């Protein structure tokens with residue numbers, strides 16, 4: 582027997598047997614990681630082109646983030662939110678500065694932050710805008726992905742995410758993504774919020790949404806959980822068109838790939854609607870989370886991750902675009918973030934990701950024949966070249 586599967590096989594079997602099958606992972610069992618690379622239990626190395634769905638924007642085990650976590654582990658990891666701790670105020674101040682907003686509300690997972698934004702928007706609708714009780718509506722884009730809670734899947738248009746989980750939470754209207762006229766038509770006096778999806782919007786769409794929201798008295802809430810914090814080459818994807826939403830929803834990379842940290846950031850006239858006891862989370866804003874997130878914000882404030890995402894991302898897109906017509910049918914994205922459509926006549930997305938894995942590159946199919954490439958922002962041009970060379974071989978084979 583070769584060294585292959587000596588330890589991988591049993592680990593895969595165990596996972597298959599003892600976990601709910603809510604994911605369909607590639608048969609790779611990771612034991613260690615550093616920077617843009619992971620090593621499996623059999624010692625094989627892979628370039629990580631998924632990066633924890635962008636939770637690992639700064640790479641695996643970034644030394645500054647690990648140092649911040651270590652230092653905090655030796656001091657205090659959790660307090661009751663009934664008390665303050667010495668990382669809380671500084672974290673909130675740091676994130677307020679990064680987002681340019683007055684206040685933040687820390688949570689843990691992305692879905693919790695989205696739920697928080699929904700609750701805050703509704704409360705703002707009733708208390709500030711004067712929407713009649715129980716009638717607030719939120720407009721979302723079709724094809725959206727904002728998480729997995731029962732309320733969030735209620736406004737999903739993906740049958741896989743939504744089917745069998747009803748009855749659904751009312752109060753949402755779905756409009757076609759990128760269509761300003763449809764958005765304008767969907768807004769009425771009960772509308773409090775528009776939420777952007779994760780595909781790169783047509784040029785002018787986000788500024789148009791901003792204008793519509795301002796002129797119609799509607800909150801513009803941007804879910805930058807995956808697109809934010811450097812991924813697209815800017816601190817926030819909205820920056821690309823100089824658009825400032827009323828509320829940012831952040832998560833994933835905010836926890837530096839170490840702890841789950843999410844947050845909502847907005848000005849006082851919006852987040853100020855919450856009163857003690859109306860919303861909360863045991864772990865939201867805990868000392869370990871705040872210490873790591875402060876180190877994340879410090880990295881972002883150097884501008885270096887954004888610069889790398891821009892420069893290396895341009896190289897990635899140049900190389901990928903050269904494969905359109907040679908096994909790829911389309912390439913989308915911005916910065917170090919690409920959705921690539923494999924020619925379905927060649928293979929499925931799953932097959933492509935398995936073949937890439939065999940060549941030392943980890944990426945994962947999203948839907949059908951689309952693969953998402955989102956390596957850590959510390960990835961080098963040479964590593965991108967190696968990954969695209971592997972993809973080229975897979976497409977040729």
Ligand SMILES: Cc1ncc(COP(=O)(O)O)c(C=O)c1O
Pocket residue numbers: 634690691692693695726727728729779804805806807808832833
């Ligand atoms: C845009 C967006 N919103 C929300 C979420 C949900 O985040 P979480 O999985 O941390 O709940 C995700 C996760 O992929 C996301 O990409």
